[in-house]
Amino acid sequence: MASRYDVAIIGGGISGLALLHYLRRLKPDASVRLFEAETRLGGTIGTDNVDGYSLDWGPNGFLDREPLTLQLCDELGLRDRLERANDNVSKRFILRGGRLREVPMSPVSFMMSDILSLSGRLRVLMEPFVKRSVNGADESIYDFVTRRIGREAADYLVQPMVSGVYGGLANRLSLASCFPIMREMETEYGSLFKAMIAKARKARREGRKSGGPSGPAGHLTSFKGGLYAVIDRFAELYGDWITTGRAATELTRDNDEFHLRFADGGRESAKAVVLAVPAFNAAQMVGGLSNELQKAMASIPYAPISVVCLGYDSRAVANSLDGFGFLIPQKENRRILGSIWTSSIFADRAPDGRVQFRVMLGGDGNHEVATLSDDELVRSAREDLGSIIGVAGEPELVRVYNWQQGIPQYRLGHERVLERIEAELASIGNLYITGNAYRGIGLNDCVKQSHRVARQLV
Ligand SMILES: Cc1cc2nc3c(=O)[nH]c(=O)nc-3n(C[C@H](O)[C@H](O)[C@H](O)COP(=O)(O)OP(=O)(O)OC[C@H]3O[C@@H](n4cnc5c(N)ncnc54)[C@H](O)[C@@H]3O)c2cc1C
CATH class of the missing domain: 3.50.50.60 (FAD/NAD(P)-binding domain)
Structure with a gap:
């Protein structure tokens, strides 16, 4: 009834x-x-728990910057099961010219970095002198960023970040809907740099940490044994x-x-x-x-996304895996969007002496991924991991999670x-x-x- x-x-x-x-x-x-x-x-x-590995099907954590989520964890009695990403995974990488470059985290390291050409870096420094837009129309992330910090930074810094978060294309996504804070920073302070400096000063006065232009700082957080x-x-x-x-x-x-x-x-x-x-x-x-x-x-619209989880004996990996992982600009023409070094972030996601990677494929720029077989996805993931971070040999564990309509755009x-x-x-x-x-x-x-x-x- x-x-x-x-x-x-x-x-x-x-x-x-x-x-x-x-x-x-x-x-x-x-x-x-x-x-x-x-x-x-x-x-x-x-979350699948297989042979000592914990494999997350979709999301692998949340940023601990939202008090409501932390409060929810308390209300659920889960506070003591929270697991924060290792402190030593602050390094993030971007592939350029087939080689991983560390994302600089300070103005000095940015100027010393080879992630952008010298003219690309100088163009970023011009940001405070770029006039604010007076046009209230919806603007794509790509147009906004190109206007403020130049095309090279849009291609090599921002597009990979957008594909890491949204599986999206910066030239299709709305800045106001995806990163409203950036738009507010321009409207209020006339410049992202000026806004960041003002926010950092305010945070220091209040004894907090402040974040970058896309939002306040946060630490990736999950639960012991996985998000499930x-x-x-x-x-x-x-x-x-x-x-x-x-x-x-x-x-x-x-x-x-x-x-x-x-x-x-x-x-x-x-x-x-x-x-x-x-x-x-x-x-x-x-x-x-x-x-x-x-x-x-x-x-x-939604973009498809596939997550390929691979477990290896750590001796199979040439790279030190000292970091969070890497993202790939569209201009590099690779099939994978990037890889997260899961067991560097949360040590309990692989057994001792083993490592786990998550490799993401698909996104709004790559809808044909939704038509690939799991074998083809795994082959692409392994090829790119091999050529980018020197992963050799057979993985001892493989899992593929496909989300045909994975991420709203x-x-x-x-x-x-x-x-x-x-x-x-x-x-x-x-x-x-x-x-x-x-x-x-x-x-x-x-x-x-x-x-x-x-x-x-x-
Ligand atoms: C690969 C991937 C990685 C991600 N990584 C992260 C991350 O690291 N951090 C992060 O914060 N976010 C991440 N996200 C986003 C995050 O997973 C989602 O925002 C969140 O899980 C969405 O939750 P939801 O409840 O809104 O929707 P869903 O999780 O989609 O749940 C909707 C539910 O509705 C059910 N349903 C659908 N139709 C019906 C019906 N007709 N009747 C009854 N039930 C129905 C479905 O079966 C499903 O269980 C990721 C997403 C994906 C796909």
């Missing part, structure tokens, strides 16, 4: 689970139910409010009540519904409520899409959205959005 809930949450990734947690705390007497299509919870979060620990904990605490293996297919409304249909033929009703699913899944459900909402949600005009979605939601009433498709793609963003929605609901 169909039940009638106060709130139905669709989707059991971090966004849906965090929302369930907040609702249980803020309004324990409300009848809430979370429906997840798969038989497992977690969405893109997963957080999902296990949600399941332990809230299993009674969760139904897995139940895919919602359609959402309609009559009077004050939403009616949900499920792939198994069942139905449920709820006074309020939260869609905590990727935008393309949400679009499939809402056509009966609003065509405009459906169109706007379906217009948010906040393209130019994303803000307008959000305005359309929000206008439709407001006119429907009691229908909410959370998740990484809208206002921030990281785990911290998902937690923040779900916290906001929970407060709106109560």
Whole structure:
């Protein structure tokens, strides 16, 4: 028999689970139910533990700069399971001309570095003299960065960073939607450098650390044994409010009540519904409520991403693996986007005497990766690791995790899409959205959005 809930949450990734947690705390007497299509919870979060290796399927951590996420870990009783990245992995590398170059972390090391040509470095130094833009139009990350610090820095410093975070192309993504802080820095201070100096002074006065132009400093953080620990904990605490293996297919409304249909033929009703699913899944459900909402949600594109995890005897690797890993500019024409040296970051991710790499392939510039077989992905990953950091021989462990529609792309005009979605939601009433498709793609963003929605609901 169909039940009638106060709130139905669709989707059991971090966004849906965090929302369930907040609702249980803020309004324990409300009848809430979370429906997840798969038989497992977690969405893109997963960890396999195989032969002493811990392999993360998707995300491998979050930055510890969002107080709400750390507070959530406390509330879940997970504070003592938190694991911070090793302090000695501050070195990051970028491939240029087939060779890894260390990303300079100070103005002096930047001027000494060969990551950009001399003229490229001098052009970066001109940044404080570049006039601020008076044009309020949405600008791509690439255009913004080229305008402020030059084309070479855009190609060799910023594009790889954008592909590392978004699996995206800097010339397609909206600066205002992806890195709003950078836009504010220009608007407020007239220059990124001036803004960084002002922010660093303020942070020093307040006894904090400050970050770079893309945001405040943070330390990559996960849980001992892998990120899935957080999902296990949600399941332990809230299993009674969760139904897995139940895919919602359609959402309609009559009077004050939403009616949900499920792939198994069942139905449920709820006074309020939260869609905590990727935008393309949400679009499939809402056509009966609003065509405009459906169109706007379906217009948010996603990029495919594949993660190839490889485990080796450490003697197979020529490079010292002293660092976080490397990213590859598009201009280098490699198939892989880069590699994270997982066991340098979190020592317990490989057994003693072994190392683990994560290699990322795909992204918005490389959709054909979604058509490659796992064998082809592994071959590409091994070839590039071999030529770039001297990894030789057979890996003793191989796992491939494919995300066909892995990472939402906040393209130019994303803000307008959000305005359309929000206008439709407001006119429907009691229908909410959370998740990484809208206002921030990281785990911290998902937690923040779900916290906001929970407060709106109560
Ligand atoms: C390869 C990769 C690496 C990443 N690395 C990082 C990282 O290191 N740090 C970081 O902060 N972020 C990272 N991210 C982003 C991060 O993983 C996501 O932002 C976050 O996990 C999204 O969570 P979510 O709950 O919004 O969505 P999802 O994890 O996609 O969960 C949505 C859930 O909804 C379910 N669902 C879909 N349709 C239906 C339906 N009709 N009915 C019921 N349930 C449905 C799905 O099965 C799924 O479980 C990475 C992402 C990928 C793909």
